[in-house]
Amino acid sequence: MATVFPFRALRPTPASAGRVAAVPYDVISTEEAKALAAGNPLSFLHVSRAEIDLPPGTNPYSPAVYEKAAENFATLRRAAPLVVEAAPSVYFYRLRMGAHVQTGVAACYSLDEYDRDLIKKHEKTRPDKEDDRTRHMVVLRAQTGPVFLTYRRSSEIDAIERAVTAGAPLFDVEAADDVRHTIWLVGGAASTRVVEAFGRVPALYIADGHHRAASAARARAELRVTGSADADTMLGVAFPDSQVQILPYNRVVRDLGGLTSAALLDRLRAGLEVKENGAARPSRKGEVALYVAGRWRTIVLSAPSGHQASAASSLDASLLHEQVLAPTLGIGDPRTDKRLDFVGGARGTEALERMVNNGQAAAACSMYPVGVDELMRIADSGDIMPPKTTWFEPKLRDGLLIHEI
Numbered sequence: 363m364a365t366v367f368p369f370r371a372l373r374p375t376p377a378s379a380g381r382v383a384a385v386p387y388d389v390i391s392t393e394e395a396k397a398l399a400a401g402n403p404l405s406f407l408h409v410s411r412a413e414i415d416l417p418p419g420t421n422p423y424s425p426a427v428y429e430k431a432a433e434n435f436a437t438l439r440r441a442a443p444l445v446v447e448a449a450p451s452v453y454f455y456r457l458r459m460g461a462h463v464q465t466g467v468a469a470c471y472s473l474d475e476y477d478r479d480l481i482k483k484h485e486k487t488r489p490d491k492e493d494d495r496t497r498h499m500v501v502l503r504a505q506t507g508p509v510f511l512t513y514r515r516s517s518e519i520d521a522i523e524r525a526v527t528a529g530a531p532l533f534d535v536e537a538a539d540d541v542r543h544t545i546w547l548v549g550g551a552a553s554t555r556v557v558e559a560f561g562r563v564p565a566l567y568i569a570d571g572h573h574r575a576a577s578a579a580r581a582r583a584e585l586r587v588t589g590s591a592d593a594d595t596m597l598g599v600a601f602p603d604s605q606v607q608i609l610p611y612n613r614v615v616r617d618l619g620g621l622t623s624a625a626l627l628d629r630l631r632a633g634l635e636v637k638e639n640g641a642a643r644p645s646r647k648g649e650v651a652l653y654v655a656g657r658w659r660t661i662v663l664s665a666p667s668g669h670q671a672s673a674a675s676s677l678d679a680s681l682l683h684e685q686v687l688a689p690t691l692g693i694g695d696p697r698t699d700k701r702l703d704f705v706g707g708a709r710g711t712e713a714l715e716r717m718v719n720n721g722q723a724a725a726a727c728s729m730y731p732v733g734v735d736e737l738m739r740i741a742d743s744g745d746i747m748p749p750k751t752t753w754f755e756p757k758l759r760d761g762l763l764i765h766e767i
Contacts, residue, residue: 363560363561363562363563363564364471364475364480364481364513364560364561364563364564364565364566364600365471365472365475365560365561366452366467366469366470366471366556366557366560366561366600367450367469367470367471367472367557367595368450368451368452368469368470368553368557369447369450369451369452369469369470369592369595369597369765370446370447370448370449370450370451370766371446371447371451371453371763371764371765372439372444372445372446372447372504372763372764372765372766373444373445373447373532373762373763373764374404374442374443374444374445374761374762375442375443375445376532376533378404378442378443379533379535379762380535380536380537381402381404381405381442382404382405382406382438382442382444382761382762383406383535383537383543383759383760383761383762384398384399384405384406384407384410384759384760384761385398385407385537385539385757385759385760386410386507386757386758386759386760387407387410387411387507387760388491388573389706389757390411392411392413392414392422395407395410395411395414396414398538399411399414403441404438404441404442406438406506406759406760406761408434408438409431409434409435409438409502409506409761410431410498410506410507410760410761412427412428412430412431412434413427413430415430415434416430422494423490423493423494428497428498428501429501431498431501431502432501432502435502435504444764446766447547449549450553451547451548451549451553452467452468452469452548452553452556452557453467453468453469453532453545453546453547453548453763454466454467454468454523454526454527454545454546454548455467455468455543455544455545455599455758455762455763456527456542456543456544456545456546457541457542457543457756457758458541458542458544458756459540459541459542459755459756460540462607462756463605464601464602464605464606464607464756465523465527465601465605466511466599466600466601466602466605467519467523467556467560467599467600468508468545468597468598468599468763469556469598469600470592470595470596470597470598470765471509471511471566471595471596471597471598471600472594472595473578473579473582473593473594473595473596474594475566476575476578476579476596477579479744480565480566481511481565481566481567481568481575482565482566482567482568482738482741482742483568483572483575483741483746484567484568484737484740484741484745484746484747485568485572485746485747485749485751486572486697486746486749487572487573487576488573488697491573492573492576492577492580494577495573495574495577496577496580496581496584498577499577499578499581499767500581500584500585503585503766503767504764504765504766504767505574505578505581505596505597505764505765505767506760506761506764507571507574507597507758507760507761508571508574508597508598508599508758508763509568509570509571509574509575509578509596509597509598509599510568510569510570510571510598510599510601510754510758511566511567511568511569511571511598511599511600511601512566512567512569512600512601512602512603512606512734512737512738513560513563513564513565513566513567513600513601513602513603514563514564514565514602514603514738515602515603515604515605516559516562516563516602518559518562519556519559519560519563519602520602522548522552522555522556522559525552526546526548526552527544527546529546530546531544531545531546532545532546532547533545533762535759535762537759541756541757543758543759543762545762545763560600565742566600567737567738567741568741569601569606569734569737569752569754570752570754570757571598574596575596575598578596578597579596581593581767582594582767585767592765592766592767593767595765596765597763597764597765599758603734603735603738606734606754607754607755607756608731608732608733608734608737608752608753608754609706609707609708609731609753609754609755610643610707610728610729610730610731610753611679611704611705611706611707611729611750611751611752611753612704612705612706612707612711612714612726612727612728612729613679613682613687613702613703613704613705613726613727613729613750614702614703614704614705614714614717614718614722614723614725614726614727615687615691615693615701615702615723615724615725615726615727616700616701616702616703616722616723616724617701617724618691618724618725619691619692619701621690621691623654623655623724623725624655626654626690626691626725627654627659629690630652630661630686630690633664633685634661634662634663634664634685634686635661635662636652636659636660636661636662637659637660637661637662638657638659639657639658639659640652640658640659640660641658641660642658642711642714642715642728643711643728643730644660644728644729644730645730646730647678647730648662648663648665648678648681648730649661649662649663649678649730650663650678650682650686650727650728650729650730651711651727651728652725652726652727652728653711653714653715653718653725653726653727653728654718654724654725654726656718656719658728661682661686663678663681663682663685664681664685666681672740672743672745673736673739673740673743673745674740674743674745674746674747674748677732677736677740677747677748677751678729678730678732679729679747679748679750679751680748682727682729683696683748686727687702696748696749696750697749703723704749704750705717705726706753706755707729707731707753707755708753708755711728714726714728731752731753732747732751732752737752
């Protein structure tokens with residue numbers, strides 16, 4: 363069962379929340395972070411991507427960056443200002459993007475349950491990325507961005523959410539990307555009911571934020587010597603599965619491995635069905651839209667052979683690699699091969715076309731999105747998805763609710 367812990371959030375005041383809130387540190391480059399934070403000294407990007415305040419070319423993993431992050435964090439606490447909640451609480455955090463709305467429970471979640479795989483995972487993590495956020499958490503003594511969790515919908519939690527969100531919110535912020543972030547504080551008896559209701563939730567699943575969760579576990583190991591009880595939990599927002607929206611995570615290939623586009627298509631036609639004049643977005647699972655030589659085509663992937671195929675090996679990302687990227691284009695490990703790159707579905711297929719048309723890439727693959735039920739099934743089985751398979755949108759914001767450890 364899922365254990366939820368109220369916490370005393372460090373947070374901006376309602377007046378400054380809109381200026382403090384920042385996109386997650388790991389969805390933008392240093393250059394993009396610098397542009398987003400320009401002219402806004404309260405942007406949390408000065409903390410989460412502190413290299414933007416150091417000389418150009420600074421290694422984002424150098425000691426100076428973490429020192430600058432701590433300095434900027436201290437400055438932000440005074441300038442925003444950031445305040446500590448009067449009593450431990452949980453929160454409802456609503457994201458609205460166009461017609462899509464999802465509301466989750468922001469709280470602290472057990473790292474013991476994470477370590478024992480009671481909080482279920484579907485991705486591997488990279489040590490270098492873990493190193494970065496672990497150092498960031500230890501230097502700041504804080505978790506500044508939440509892990510995005512999901513769970514099988516609970517009518518009990520839904521009822522509490524409806525009652526609480528009928529009242530006035532703590533924050534109501536519309537970001538520059540037109541995503542609205544609304545947060546309600548849940549105190550007293552309602553907070554207790556949320557905690558008790560999660561005790562009847564069968565399992566939690568990490569949707570987005572595997573590196574944040576792994577780093578929180580590593581930071582706990584480093585901080586245990588100080589006796590920090592708060593380090594035993596991680597900051598997260600858990601959304602019901604019925605509301606979570608997964609977009610495709612698309613692929614671009616830097617070069618065709620010596621093939622011409624005509625030769626590539628000939629080789630694909632020899633083993634797979636290739637439909638000419640296809641759409642930019644595949645209409646169903648088992649199809650991939652390929653953009654090469656100025657046109658979209660639809661590739662129909664072959665179903666995995668054998669009755670023992672795992673749920674992860676049946677994903678389109680797995681089949682595309684096994685049937686196209688590896689045998690035809692010579693792409694190796696998708697986690698490390700520099701000829702392969704990934705583009706989140708929020709950027710649209712137009713971004714894929716631009717990359718190919720301007721020579722940044724030789725070909726692009728537009729994917730069909732993975733379903734939440736597939737994600738849960740894979741996590742339940744203990745299997746691992748290929749890297750960059752799911753893109754969750756809209757994104758939570760860093761800096762609105764901070765968990766001090």
